Amino acid sequence: MNGAESLLRSLVASGVEVCFGNPGTSEMHFVAALDEVPGMRPVLGLFEGVVTGAADGYGRMAGKPACTLLHLGPGLANGLANLHNARRASSPVVNIVGDHASSHSLYEAPLTSDIPGFARPVSHWIHASKSALTVGADAARAVQAARTGAGQIATLILPADTAWSSADGAAAPLPVPTPAHVDAATIERIAALAQSGARTAFLLRGNALQGEGLRAAGRIAAKTGARLLCDTFAPRIERGAGRVRVERLPYFAEQAVEFLAGTELLVLVGTQAPVSFFGYPDKPSWLTPQGCRIAVLAHPHEDGAAALVALADALGAGQVIAATNPRASFDAAPDGVLNGETIMRSVARHLPEHAIITEEASLAMGYSGLTEAAAPHDLLTLTGGAIGCMMPVSVGAGIACPERKVVNLQGDGSAMYTVQSLWTQARENIDVVTVIYANRGYRILANELKRVNARTDGAHAASMFDLENPTLDWVALAQGMGVEAVRVESAAAFDTAFAGAMKRHGPMLIEAVI
């Protein structure tokens, strides 16, 4: 057994089942080992942003890490933006980054670079293996690091000689770290505050937006009348008809300030106090009202769901959940102009049970309220603001949950960053329908230009936002990568196309011209 096989067997023993990869020469022994070791599914991406974004999506839905396989510093570099998003999503990810053989590192070969330097801004844990005899144990430690807290980014650098030299065997898995438990004193303190009569809101993230945590939040809201809120960009939200209703913080600072006005007590569960996405010359960064008390029920590394259950019990909340979303009938097909609203009405109307919505379009965010009344589903959003995230997240989510439909609501500008995702969707026959909001531009930037009080009438500036010269042909792009596609230009045509897409299996793209 060589080091590569030891590494791979150790990863599999630690519960890693999927490897999203874009390998090169320095990773050849790892690639060869894929045929020696059962239990690891290799998934090829044609660009590393696809690989890391897919690992993020997989981690969000599987609740455990996939590994990536990346080619030296530049391969890692191409995956950094989506690792930034994964870090903000608290997704567990194990990166395997090949490096030159130790003896070759003496020389300044073209691909030599500072791999730990590239890794540092996005990684919670970094280690470079020194010997084939230790890579197995290093892999077990990497998996444990990735599963610490809500989820972390662990980067293991694998010099080629540690892969090709002889190893002794695989490492046994390490214990999965249990999330930190919130102590009884904190529960008591928050319970007292929540009964103080202050106008209270709970801001939820992580496992507080799923399963038992979410139901406990619903019990607390029923008992205390508190509002339940979530961040604008949460990694994963269980929502839809019958689920506890959670209000989403608006994106723009001035709207968020209005939304939070009157709140006297803000209880944080697995998140931080809300701040605006960007700073502006004359707008606030800090969104909580002046004088509002901020209390922490659970820090992000703590078990927010368990804390909510304990708090609900401490409050003597019953099993009644006050605020669940009603199921709307959506009898009538949208008609007329195709726009953000009519698209979302069709999505809400036809969304199958337990679908996964991945969202990266400002117009999808703006109308996301409509799907609260759709069939129960998960919503995954752009946690780190690095665009080019949701096409690959859809890949990973689809691989983690092959029995669930993925609906990717994607802006045309952001879709281009990791457009290669479509090829992997076709290759792996992932059950994802991509809706391209084809407004032919970085629409949000044209809006932001006004919001920062900059001149807005210039041709040069306008040229940095428009995607009309030339117009992207999404049907051609999708078909060029083996994904069936259709272009629609009316609400009725979209409704028909989307309904059809929900009834078939496998990747499809709908270019919605708006």
Added chain:
Amino acid sequence: MNGAESLLRSLVASGVEVCFGNPGTSEMHFVAALDEVPGMRPVLGLFEGVVTGAADGYGRMAGKPACTLLHLGPGLANGLANLHNARRASSPVVNIVGDHASSHSLYEAPLTSDIPGFARPVSHWIHASKSALTVGADAARAVQAARTGAGQIATLILPADTAWSSADGAAAPLPVPTPAHVDAATIERIAALAQSGARTAFLLRGNALQGEGLRAAGRIAAKTGARLLCDTFAPRIERGAGRVRVERLPYFAEQAVEFLAGTELLVLVGTQAPVSFFGYPDKPSWLTPQGCRIAVLAHPHEDGAAALVALADALGAGQVIAATNPRASFDAAPDGVLNGETIMRSVARHLPEHAIITEEASLAMGYSGLTEAAAPHDLLTLTGGAIGCMMPVSVGAGIACPERKVVNLQGDGSAMYTVQSLWTQARENIDVVTVIYANRGYRILANELKRVNARTDGAHAASMFDLENPTLDWVALAQGMGVEAVRVESAAAFDTAFAGAMKRHGPMLIEAVI
């Protein structure tokens, strides 16, 4: 005048004429200033790897920096791989990276990241502006840093408030640093060595492969009988019929060792002693023969061309240049099977004078000898090994030299990394013909798997190299981004298509199925 305008005016005053950009909200004031300040051409890329690769190509051909405009840490991260290549090419590049306003950096907003951390592995110079009053001077310093030595990467981080706050004016340009001069003692020492009777080779890079430097090398070769060599991957080589013949170091270590066998004196001009691209279990990393003396005529930061002229004079070399490439007639059109050789015969046959060849395909590298007999041209290659380089380099080279035809010889696997380049080629009507070597796979990796002595018969490993499931349709992909395209499957059809492409202006793609 605000900081953004001060910055832009200072860049223009320092000779920066082109801004390759992919901006976001934090760069809005810079974008608005583009309409206030004449002299800066904005070029939009739909992915940051396009932006930085284009800046590399521009720098290689213009000999001065363009600036990039990137959106915070993740935007920079997406551009890092091609900045790694640019660094290895000694290309001058000025990165402008927007950041959150200083006041907003207090908060952990989603896009907050360690921007200097991302920049460090690829940047020679990094500075974060502190005030709108200093950004102009910071820009002048950044341009000077980028023009130091053969060319450097300078990264200027621009917090949004330093762009929107009031500034006093533009900064005057700083002196362009002159390259270090090789001293007379070194010239004398190398002259003595070169006349010692040892079997001598000169390994050239940088300006030693252009103009006066290259001619001086030819004079030296005529006088001494020395071989003239260049690195496998040089940033820019002036070559073709009538130009001094320079032998290109082979890619694979064992071939390079054979190529250098018998060399008793290796004189380095602007480069380092040759090492293999990767390390292998049983192959050498160091390629110079044992006992061969290595002497440095010019370090990479020194003026290699001037040193060669001085050396030629010191040797008493005449104006005769022994070894120029002959012009081949290429009378007959290639016929039969379309492959690396027949493609290159057609390229050599139809290449117009002063074309720029950009090369990122192992099959193009393997037959590059054929174009030595083509019309005089420049050859730009993949200096840093980070694939996804040459499609954007073609964008930048075409913008730097609008009167010259660009021929991009591109593998299908590597083309996918920055496929968005095609859109910018269409938008800017760049005169580039992209030839896709469509062998439906990472062919070089299947070969490397054997070379590292790994198992080669496994299905999982094979699945990491093949691009056949599904097959990429390059005609659809190009047309989807507004670039005219054609697919050819025979040598004769390629010859006809390529000949036609050389006679028209504007971007075109030829999918050569091999």
